[in-house]
Amino acid sequence: MPSVEINGVRINYMQNDCDSGNDCEDLVMIHGLATNMAFWYLHYVPEFSKRFRITLYDLRGHGRSGITDSGYGPKNMAIDLQQLLDHLKIERAQFIAHSFGGAVVLNLACLDPGRFTSLVLIDTNISAVRRLQNKIHWKFGGALQQILDHNGVGLNVRDPYFGHRLLTAAAHMQTQDVEISEELRAFLSHSRWKGNKRTATQWLKLMETTQAERELMGDDGLSLDGLRKLNFPILALYGELSQAMSTGEQLLEVWPHADFRRVREAGHFFPITRPSELIENCLQFWDGAMIKGLPHRKEDNG
Numbered sequence: 526m527p528s529v530e531i532n533g534v535r536i537n538y539m540q541n542d543c544d545s546g547n548d549c550e551d552l553v554m555i556h557g558l559a560t561n562m563a564f565w566y567l568h569y570v571p572e573f574s575k576r577f578r579i580t581l582y583d584l585r586g587h588g589r590s591g592i593t594d595s596g597y598g599p600k601n602m603a604i605d606l607q608q609l610l611d612h613l614k615i616e617r618a619q620f621i622a623h624s625f626g627g628a629v630v631l632n633l634a635c636l637d638p639g640r641f642t643s644l645v646l647i648d649t650n651i652s653a654v655r656r657l658q659n660k661i662h663w664k665f666g667g668a669l670q671q672i673l674d675h676n677g678v679g680l681n682v683r684d685p686y687f688g689h690r691l692l693t694a695a696a697h698m699q700t701q702d703v704e705i706s707e708e709l710r711a712f713l714s715h716s717r718w719k720g721n722k723r724t725a726t727q728w729l730k731l732m733e734t735t736q737a738e739r740e741l742m743g744d745d746g747l748s749l750d751g752l753r754k755l756n757f758p759i760l761a762l763y764g765e766l767s768q769a770m771s772t773g774e775q776l777l778e779v780w781p782h783a784d785f786r787r788v789r790e791a792g793h794f795f796p797i798t799r800p801s802e803l804i805e806n807c808l809q810f811w812d813g814a815m816i817k818g819l820p821h822r823k824e825d826n827g
Contacts, residue, residue, distance in 0.1 A: 531608040535591035538582035552577035557624025561588030568800035597737040600746040603632035623647040643758040652745045654772040665766040696725035759783035760810040764791035
């Protein structure tokens with residue numbers, strides 16, 4: 526796959542041509558932490574290539590992109606993305622981003638809103654909302670805390686950065702072949718952090734040998750006031766059982782023009798566990814809010 530040196534790092538990327546020729550719009554897809562561009566490939570590229578030229582890439586420190594000592598904050602990683610788009614001569618695109626990838630793309634949107642035709646934002650936490658986390662009830666949090674406590678996993682679901690710490694704990698369990706109970710196995714299967722040992726090892730290297738852990742758990746540079754200025758079409762989807770659901774609820778007030786959908790009985794990784802629903806929601810969004818100019822809200826889905 527091709528790569529390019531930008532912003533002090535080598536970024537690995539791929540492009541998939543549109544099935545209907547060279548006149549298609551661009552779609553850029555951004556994955557979250559502890560995964561890589563393959564997160565999107567199997568289910569989404571074949572479907573979305575029918576109407577878009579698709580660009581995927583590995584975030585700094587992920588997949589086959591380079592590992593640097595620092596630069597892992599979402600504001601700097603937004604510069605990575607901006608310079609990649611410049612290199613590929615993509616002046617304007619539709620965007621889809623999951624989890625931390627959403628923080629990256631929202632920083633780009635605040636920096637360069639003219640790049641955006643639309644955004645599908647999937648289960649992204651935002652620091653401005655994380656600080657409210659102790660005041661907001663997480664529906665699945667109590668049950669999950671019991672599972673963790675019963676299995677001796679020293680994590681607190683009320684930690685605003687619980688998701689980051691869970692990735693590291695899961696990576697340790699995977700690389701060390703730790704025996705886990707059926708209830709914990711069921712949860713990890715439900716959450717679908719299912720990186721192989723190579724991916725888990727890479728994540729631990731990133732956490733232990735660079736400044737990534739400190740930078741990823743710092744402020745993401747986003748403010749609710751800044752986000753309110755974004756006026757392009759947005760579809761925001763949040764899993765009902767996800768810790769990020771509180772962010773989705775807050776964003777209801779931030780973007781009155783946007784389309785919000787709560788994916789019922791879904792966790793953080795529903796793009797992997799329920800791809801057909803995400804594909805359907807994206808197609809409805811592009812064909813409805815985009816073409817007809819009529820944004821609408823659905824609190825429940827699935």
